[in-house]
Amino acid sequence: MTTSSPAGTTLQTKTQSSDDNRLKLLEATMKRHQHRPDALIEVLHKAQELYGYLTPELLISVAQRLHLPPSRVYGVATFYHFFSLVPPGEHNCTICLGTACYVKGAAAILGELEQQLGLQAGQTSADGKISLLAARCLGACGIAPAVVLDGQVIGHAIPDELQTRVAELLK
């Protein structure tokens, strides 16, 4: 107990200080926009970049700082696909479902991954390990079908290879 407690304390202070830092960074973004209500989308982008997703507390604090009703902030956050109100998985796999990828069999790739992971597109596994997402178009049509695995774009994706790579990530 005695040996683990100091380590625990450091960890806690660390999270707290990084928390403070994130708040500071968010505040700096709002300040740069002079807390103007029309900067809402820019501010939400920054908030999601810092925190990974938008919690109700975060939305309320943004509303207060930009002098907006919370309903307006919630409305904007839920209108745009880019913003997420739930935590993302540790890993993420995005299948492009743009027309070019679709014509080249992206729907089958998604279907096989959905089966493999037991998830529907847009869901995160119960253990928080992986999020499976579908994108409307990544603009990488020249290398269709395209898939993004943890930020890395994979062109000319082959279902079997992709399934192996996903399985390896989850090991």
Added chain:
Amino acid sequence: MDISELHAIAERERARRTSIRIHCCTSSGCMASGGVVLHEQLTKAVSAAGRQAEIETVAVGCMGFCGLGPMVVVEPEHLIFERVRPDQAAELVGALAGKPCSIERGDPQHPFFARQLPIVRRNGGQINPERIEEYIAAGGYQALYHAVHDLEPNEVIEELTRSGLRGRGGAGYPTGLKWATVAKSRGERKFVVCNGDEGDPGAFMDRSILESDPHLVLEGMCIAGYAVGASQGYLYVRGEYPLAISRLQKAIGQARRLGILGSQIFDTAFDFKIDIRVGAGAFVCGEETALIASIEGRRGQPRPRPPYPAEQGLWGFPTLINNVETLANIAPIINGGADWYASIGTAQSKGTKVFALTGKVRNTGLIEVPMGISLREIVEDLGGGTPDGVAVKAVQTGGPSGGCIPASLFHTAVSYETLAEVGSIMGSGGMVVMDASTDMVELARFYVDFCMDESCGKCIPCRVGTIQLHRLLSRIRAGEASRAELDDLEQLCNLVRDTSLCGLGQSAPNPVLSTLRYFREEYEALCQPEP
């Protein structure tokens, strides 16, 4: 900053260059195929060969042939290398000293390259988009200088009107007329907005222009600001395009430092500032009134027009909204003259159009072709037909707002009018090729699913109509529908088209109507037999 300084920058840049330049594509498509690592390896290989004094490696923008990336082109001899792996870097550098080389070589005379006419993509694959000096050495910002020093705003608009340029976002509204309307509108302030919310699935022209030649778009926006009397511009870019955003940010900073953006541009009384607005993933924001709402920090929902944004746009002020490709055409028109531009294309559709040629086609990538070229030339000559040589069934242009054109109509020339006549639209430039394996009913359902999901929910015909269209198409697809329901489908399509508030709903039925028109037998084959 005056013209002699601009020339001096260009001169210094040309003097700095080595005799051989290895151009390595690092745009999104090639980046995904390993372009950045390849560029690093090529730089190392040049050092290892001890040839840094005569060879430089340049990370350039999109060369267009994305399907064969990463692409490397060695200038001035214009040697094309395709699908180059990073471990082949030393071999490639060796090949320049005459050593044998097993890397796939491209033919510059291949129709994919030879049939193109690059105007807005002229610098793609030629310059490093992250260095303003390279853009200036390629003649950049001279059009802006000429405009603000030698031309009155109305003369700029006059030149544009005579050029015959029309909006490249899809609708094809005459650009000169739009500029003239904003110039005439009265307002304390005016704005220029560049619409870079390229949402059509299967289209990546604007992404490539923004990534490969960001200054070209900035220069177009500045000239637009001067012509209509605006001092603030907004560049609205999709959040899905991080590379484009970072390159634009860099480009804006560089231009500002040289006094090309900001106050007293080129030592005149003209001020112009550009800010970036990052989209958050909503297809409807490509519609201009929704785009305005989004820039104002609200939900991207359209409003009825009139009043048009040219009279009442951002915060109620007159606002000029142009698509990326339209703005990329401005500097070349000012440099080359209206007569030159108007000599390209057809009577009603002037200049060139960039298309993203994708799907079941051998050569995938970006092409810029003169208006008036036939669909057959694009698909068969530039595209090389299908990869396995089977017959092409149709091409889809205009994304979810467009339609499918069957192979029997491939003699159709590409122009705003002719594509509309065959039931599609020019659109922003997506061109997806399909072969016999593509199920047209399923494709129609795919597009309606897209529009259903992207409907903003403001007007009922679009919000409810797209859901009902999707339900009907699913029934047909599952073989549960009767033939009479095909008529219901058509009726509903007409209703949604005629009564929706904005372009999204008005054009959502297009993919269904065009496939019903040309591939009705596929629908009928799925219907239950008459009792």
